[in-house]
Amino acid sequence: MKLLSRSTVVFLCDIVLAGAAWYLSFLLRFNFSIPEDFVRSLWVTLPWVVGAQALVFRLIGLYQGIWRFASLPDLQQLVRSVAAAALCAPLIVLLGMSVVVPRSVYVLDPILLIILMGGVRFAYRAWREHREFGALMAKGKPVLVLGAGETAARLLPDISRSGQWRVVGLLDDNAKKHDRTLYGLRVLGPVRELERLAREMKVSHAIIAMPNVSHEARRDAANACVRAGVKPMTVPSFDDLISGKVSVAAVREVEVEDLLGRDPVKIDxxxxxxxxxxxxxxxxxxxxxxxxxxxxxxxxxxxxxxxxxxxxxxxxxxxxxxxxxxxxxxxxxxxxxxxxxxxxxxxxxxxxxxxxxxxxxxxxxxxxxxxxxxxxxxxxxxxxxxxxxxxxxxxxxxxxxxxxxxxxxxxxxxxxxxxxxxxxxxxxxxxxxxxxxxxxxxxxxxxxxxGSVIPKFQEQIARGGPVTVTHPDIIRYxxxxxxxxxxxxxxxxxxxxxxxxxxxxxEPVRIADLARDMIRLSGASEDEVKIEFTGLRPGEKLxxxxxxxxxxxxxxxxxxxxxxxxxxxxxxxxxxxxxxxxxxxxxxxxxxxxxxxxxxVTEYKPQNDAPQPVMRAPAATGPDSQQA
Structure with a gap:
């Protein structure tokens, strides 16, 4: 059974740090040689100043945060608490004691207190993250992260804590980020280097961490993964991240909808x-x-x-x-x-x-x-x-x-x-x-x-094929x-x-290309899962x-x-x-x-009267919800 709660331990630690800050303020003021007269001032005032500061810390609610997740808002709260506590020292000395304290001590004390209290908190967080994050970094599947922006910064600690992935590096097309590091991981180069790096580093998975870029950029990244022979994963959509529905660590496999989707719609x-x-x-x-x-x-x-x-x-x-x-x-x-x-x-x-x-x-x-x-x-x-x-x-x-x-x-x-x-x-x-x-x-x-073609293709691929497409040139919006x-x-x-x-x-998309993309995303090749063309069905246009x-x-x-x-x-x-x-x-x-x-409907031309001619269509990629 624990004798003291964690918040009590933190509170006692801050009392010690407050005493140390008050003592160091005197040392610094007198160049580490405190005169006898002021030694007495130091020890007489120390318990009263520290006690008042501890009371202020408690009243302000400084101990509601969690040390292991100490962050900028916690530092801001700490500064506000110390600033309020700093007012107590001169009031106590001037109104209730007959000793002299140098004015510079009143300035040095809060500065040192912020440094000591903030430093201990962030040192604790760094130790915990090194113990957990560092150990987990050595576990899991090796993976490259595509994108070295804010999303990647949020992603790296989260996915590594899961122990499922071991991030070996990042790729980003922004040349200014190359050779820089994020959480100790180097940005190795642009996305086009994925195939070479995946081969050299024996990586079989990549996580696309670019939810707020254009869809074309995300699709290019997914296609680069397919060409490199690595399994593409992606973070949730930007809208889902902003709304708080899911965390950035909720990575999932890239699906064909990610390749074919478009930028978000803006409505009135x-x-x-x-x-x-x-x-x-x-x-x-x-x-x-x-x-x-x-x-x-x-x-x-x-x-x-x-x-x-x-x-x-x-x-x-x-x-x-x-x-x-x-x-x-x-x-x-x-x-x-x-x-x-x-x-x-x-x-x-x-x-x-x-x-x-x-x-x-x-x-x-x-x-x-x-x-x-x-x-x-x-x-x-x-x-x-x-x-x-x-x-x-x-x-x-x-x-x-x-x-x-x-x-x-x-x-x-x-x-x-x-x-x-x-x-x-x-x-x-x-x-x-x-x-x-x-x-x-x-x-x-x-x-x-x-009736969408995508579930149909998925079932056919899961069975090992063939994937049936009615015509090599059929395209759909x-x-x-x-x-x-x-x-x-x-x-x-x-x-x-x-x-x-x-x-x-x-842009219209070609169903045959859609089938090929889905086969590659499944991890198979066209030699393993064949595409079979069955001919246009009744009532079907190219x-x-x-x-x-x-x-x-x-x-x-x-x-x-x-x-x-x-x-x-x-x-x-x-x-x-x-x-x-x-x-x-x-x-x-x-x-x-x-x-x-x-x-x-005079524009209606039944196929039994006017068979649909075979027409060549421009190359594209995409689905047909009526196609099977």
Whole structure:
């Protein structure tokens, strides 16, 4: 059993140091030869001065910190405490004692006290870190750290304490840092030297410690790791580090999303908060990839409630359970219903009165909707959108936002054609007038969504291959789910009625290159895991477009959002005819259904009528959420 607590030991140590500082002040004042008269002054005043200083230290709360983590804030607290304690000495001597103390002693004492107390604290921390950090540095897997900035400075002690890694050096492209040291570790050179250094130092892992640089720089570093044959690791994102969700030591393997992602999206958060805070927001298809992420992003702006409309009971239950854990203060109203059930939608909107409805419910899998399920795609994607939009208009919902797709541009598949027809239906409803502003947001494939190529490739690689790619030249635009959801919110804020917002999807990426990157990231080679080309599937394009040929765009104040001007629906009877067609019996035969659908969407060219030609595309790297 311990006789004294650690804080008591520290307190007693400071008492000794305070006495030593007072004694040294006299020694220095008299050049280490104290006259007899002042020897008496020293010993008479010492217990009173030290006792008063100790009392001040206690009252100020100097002993709440932890010595082993002594840092700059602790030093600042120490200086403030000593400064307050320094006032006690002259007051005690001048007001209560008949001895003389040189004035210079009153100046020397606090200076020496800060040096002694601060020095002992930091010496203790250095000893502890040498004992723990130094010992652990000799253990673990050898690793090189890419980046020698602030993140690396925070990373090195943390990861070394874990004992998992043994950092052997750092690399940084800033030539001014070369040959300098960080925690005793040398910056060996630029990142391009990784392959040579990894070979010479027998390193098989590298940690990318650059969360606040551009994505291109992080991607180049990850590619350098792949070329060097080392396993790339990365620290959490800059946003996660700033928010405190995770520590810098929470390194993880680099995933293909890290190679393909983009720089963080900046949205107009203050205006979005004005729109959403304290209001009700409704999301259809809330259990899906985009719908659930929309709910998460909306929760950041403190709505009074999120109405999660979803047909799938399990997906809705999963979302509610997640919110109970991650957003416990956020009210979420789970509503089970089919978006084709206009009465159910109307009842929900009348009950909760949302200020904006995000319509994300849709069938999106291209090959699955191309054959026998084509009629269901029409009923769900077109009929469901029309039902939700009519309900919003009837209930006076101020904003209705349709989540659409790049496959709606010059569509060659049923899924794309139905989404284009859904866009047209919203435009026609907007033309009728009313208080509801209808907007459409069009974007491409999203990383990690349901049906995404990345989990499929991961499964195939884990089985040893082959990795199946439909065509060597197939390319896709891509976007992360959070980025897509944030830009949908941004477009909703800007919508005034009938706009089709087109999101900046960046550069197109080649699926075959994506497969190769994933194989290399797994630690295998293309000789070990083969790539097999299986041919384009029904309804599949080599590339997707974001704008049709008869559309033009104009910029908005947001650099990643543009507005497309699609052909207007100026026939006042068009919507009534569409409603009659949807309420009738749709053809069971997919060829007949596609033929009828082409009469509604004139730009739709079914592949059974016009086979997709093989086209060469520029080299790129990336995913296709509809590709498998």
């Amino acid at each position: 958060a203050p205006r979005l908060r004005q729109l959403i805070e304290g209001q009700v927001v409704m999301v259809t298809g809330a259990g899906g990839s985009i719908g659930s992420e929309l709910c998460r992003q909306i929760a950041r702006f403190s709505p009074s409630a999120i109405v999660a409309f979803e047909r799938g009971e399990f997906f809705l239950y999963t979302l509610v359970e997640e919110f109970a854990e991650v957003f416990p203060q956020q009210r979420i109203e789970p509503v089970i219903g089919d978006v084709r059930d206009e009465a159910r939608l109307t009842a929900a909107m009348q009950q909760y009165r949302p200020v904006v409805v995000f319509h994300a419910a849709a069938y999106k899998h291209v090959p699955l909707m191309e054959g026998a399920n084509a009629a269901e795609a029409v009923r769900n994607n077109v009929g469901g959108t029309l039902a939700a939009a009519r309900a919003a208009q009837a209930c006076g919902v101020p904003r209705f936002v349709l989540v659409s797709t790049d496959k709606a541009v010059n569509p060659v598949n049923v899924m794309g054609a139905t989404k284009r027809l859904a866009e047209m239906a919203c435009q026609a409803l907007a033309a009728r007038g009313g208080t509801t502003a209808f907007s459409t947001v069009r974007f491409g494939n999203v990383l990690g969504s349901a 891509f976007m992360s789910i959070p980025e897509a959801a944030q830009l949908v919110l941004q477009a909703a804020l800007m919508g005034e009625g009938s706009e089709i917002f087109v999101l900046d999807m960046g 590339f997707e477009e974001l704008l049709a040929s008869d559309e033009t765009t104009r910029p908005t104040h947001h650099p990643k959002v543009r507005i497309a001007r699609a052909r207007a629906i100026d026939d006042t009877l068009w919507l009534a005819r569409l409603e009659r067609w949807l309420s009738g019996v749709l053809p069971v035969d997919p060829v007949a259904l596609r033929s009828e659908l082409a009469q509604w």
